[in-house]
Amino acid sequence: MTLPEKLLHFIWRYRLYRTVRLSTVSKKNLSIRDTGYQNHHAGPDFLAARIRIGDTEWAGSVEIHLRASEWNTHRHHRDKAYNNVILHVVYEDDKIICREDGTFPETLVLKPLIPKYVLSNYRDLMSGMYWIPCEKLVHRIPGFHRSQWLSRLLIERFEYRVSAIYELLSEQQGNWEATCYLWAARSFGFKVNAEPFEQLARSLPLTILAKYRHSQQNIEALFFGQAGLLEQPAFADTYPRKLQQAYNYLRRLHALTPLDASSWKFLRTRPGNFPSIRIAQFAALYIRTVHLFAALTDAENTNQLKAIFRELPVNRYWAGHYRFDVPSSRHGFQLGMQSIDNLLINMASGILFAYGKYVGKEMYIYRAVTLLEGLKTEKNSVLMRFSTLGIRAEHAAESQALLQMKSFYCDRKRCLECGIGLQLIKNNE
Known part of the structure; x- marks a missing residue:
């Protein structure tokens, strides 16, 4: 299975790699103080990162690619927006690249740093042909983590409905x-x-x-x-x-x-x-x-x-x-x-x-x-199937959250954005 770039984003964001004794391709000591926040618009992948390289602490952007050569493929070498990239994070280092201003960003290669179980867990989720990707694994998730995720999903479901209601209100x-x-x-x-x-x-x-x-x-x-x-x-x-x-x-x-x-x-x-x-x-x-x-x-x-x-x-x-x-x-x-x-x-x-x-x-x-x-859960085939997997909604707030998870995460295999998926990919058992 080819690794998607979003998996590297996930690994970088949650630090699912060996973080001690890090060094760049140029052999400089590296310490990740803050991974920054993910940028969903044009420009580098993560903004406002704080990284110590050698004896200098830098603040700026991080760009992530599967292969270093994708820097040029995506024409970042001709885009001034990438001149503030302080670290180029790649899975494989196959090419020396430079910024638009002619300088060379430091590069971190993730491939030897990612534990095998992280990639194995991800492949298990993506390759299974189950009703939900984690059908055989979800029982491993502690109730606390599941409850926390369902609370977030409930608000997300409300926001989804709010958007539709506001469209009607505007109309x-x-x-x-x-x-x-x-x-x-x-x-x-x-x-x-x-x-x-x-x-x-x-x-x-x-x-x-x-x-x-x-x-x-x-x-x-x-x-x-x-x-x-x-x-x-x-x-x-x-x-x-x-x-x-x-x-x-x-x-x-x-x-x-x-x-x-x-x-x-x-x-x-x-x-x-x-x-x-x-x-x-x-x-x-x-x-x-x-x-x-x-x-x-x-x-x-x-x-x-x-x-x-x-x-x-x-x-x-x-x-x-x-x-x-x-x-x-x-x-x-x-x-x-x-x-x-x-x-x-x-x-x-x-x-x-x-x-x-x-x-x-x-x-x-x-x-x-x-x-x-305060309301009882709905009765439908989706909630009944969750129940057979040991995930039983206690009230309508949880059942609504489960319906949101099934439609917007499980059915679309958005495990990298799911709180349960995060726990399963991190799980070293």
Whole structure:
């Protein structure tokens, strides 16, 4: 396996090489006081390093290559930005190079300094064809290190959601209620119907809903009508007929264009998750709470947040139907406890964290984190697989962190950037 340059960055950053009795290619004594910080922009790889070479202590940049000749290949010898490189770190020294100003940087060769187990551990992670690269090794990681890494991943997951929420906020010209409305709609889609749910919300602005907040029939007619579920010529049941009649009037009044009903996915979806049921619940939420963002940010604890989604005024028609004109046995039609928890995890916590960061109030950030720490973990195949490997999330904060790790680290084999990968590569057992 060819070593990637990022592995050398990793080895340099975490000092995974013999650090005593170091010397440069020119036989000068070398002492690494500070490796510097990694530069992710143009220019040398590490900045603000402090290195003692011979009797002189230097402060400047460090450039890292697999082979010394790559200095010229990358045209650093013609770039003034590399004149402040105080040390050239390479795996193999195959060429004498010089800076743009004609001087020669000191060179450190890593190849004889890197312990064999470091490279072996890295190869084991990269070459395995497992569900996660460290599947056979992760049990070696002490719980403390794993917990520390999951705490960092939770904040990273929040930041990932914050970015998406801020995009919506910018699009909605700083209107938090409108942003929350779109974010909530996506969440009510529960992944399978997230996209059409967002399109439904976009087609039905809050300004229109606010006009009919005291009319349950009109609110339901607007949601089902804009969803494209009232487009058939005639209904047998009275309830959808009345909704259709109300929607036809409102459609003309507000010049509305419905979605194509084919956008919604019913196939391979449990009846309780049918989009018709979720739309009925979403409509009921906005019948009760037009100002959802205000309700979320005013809630002071988890019980108050859960109360927003409990016992919604869902039309009782849905107690005996999953679709219009298709009777079924009697069933629950309210949001279940697990669905409410999922909405709090995927929707409410993100809004609270994003708003807290936006206005600079730690109170909302703390509420978002505390909310997840007080909720049970989700139930999905990813978390079940982690559990079989001995990694069990104690609460939703940890389960969210594990999902972040799987999607953004394990699936992309970013072991060099992973806290667990770091411990495994350093492990000399």
